[in-house]
Amino acid sequence: MDLKVININGQLLTDSRDVADMVDKRHSDLLRSIDGYVDILLNAKLRSADFFVESSYEDTTGRTLPCYHLTKKGCDMVANKLTGKKGVVFTAMYVTKFEEMEKQLFNLNQPSYTIDDPIQRAERWIIEQKEKQQLKLQNAQKEQIINELQPKATYYDLVLQNKSLLSVSKIAKDYGMSARTFNKLLHELGVQFRQGDCWLLYQQYADKGYTQSKTHTIDSEKSKMHTYWTQKGRLFIYELLKSRKGILPIMERENQQVG
Structure with a gap:
């Protein structure tokens, strides 16, 4: 099976269901193991979210079931508990996949003119143009809101500047x-x-x-x-x-x- 690494808000994660398949383990058994790791981390006053992030999914019947998203550190912890061929294969797979995603993120954050590969440079240039258009739209929307509010603010100021004084x-x-x-x-x-x-x-x-x-x-x-x-x-x-x-x-x- 091919391990998938996803980018969620800039954090690289993999799904516990995929990890369970990779290490040939029942997902429920892996969840129990991770629950135990989380308890140990919390008792040691360490951030469990640096290793495991609670999540959920819907199965084929529509039920919502628990799962975890694992960071690279979380995969390290699971891999350290494995022995033999399964542990070697899983370690090689997650290290490779995380490195590939890290490289993709690095390329996405690079200015297009610094990328040597012509295809990647073109892809990055397209993303840059979309970001510029989005920023231009947001600025135009903000300017319109300011212009809409300005007459109200001006009128309010005129009321407050009324020269009549009251005892x-x-x-x-x-x-x-x-x-x-x-x-x-x-x-x-x-x-x-x-x-x-x-x-x-x-x-x-x-x-x-x-x-x-x-x-x-x-x-x-x-x-x-x-x-x-x-x-x-x-x-x-x-x-x-x-x-x-x-x-x-x-x-x-x-x-x-x-x-």
Whole structure:
């Protein structure tokens, strides 16, 4: 029988059913042996997947049955347990097949212009052109997605850049709260702290564009700073209260009740 070596995601493997045929052993018996090898490897805190990879197949009746994919190391381990002619033949076969596949992989990864054989060079060139076309298609698709999203992002930015400012009293009213209660809530959530008679944002939020402060002149000797929330800040508060406290504006609460 001819041993088949397959490439799965860059890993060279052979099927335990083929190995069983090669060494003239029942597949179920080989599986029990491999199960034992896996237990020993795991107990020794070694990666069993470097030797044996669990898999399955469908038999002629449609049943799903277990099997293993063996790496070259796994074949080494099985071969070491064999004696006589069977062990020699199996070792020679798997070493040869793995070397052939390794060579094929090496050629596939070589640039076409470095391959001497004209047929292999042509085959590699075709693969390179297909890869280039696929990459070009992926880039075009990404560009289209970006272009489709761009109008939405721009519109959103325009909303956030709205110049109208809101006092905390106005935002608090949306939630059915007084400004005093609302300020305390934002303080509890770690958004702001009180300095004198003025509420200021903690440093992590101070440079986000959530607020804008204005100084109002009381008389020739006195002035007072007031903090106003931007539309961006208003959205920040909305998301914060919704995610952290489950608090919604009155309008949304009413919509939920109607729904």
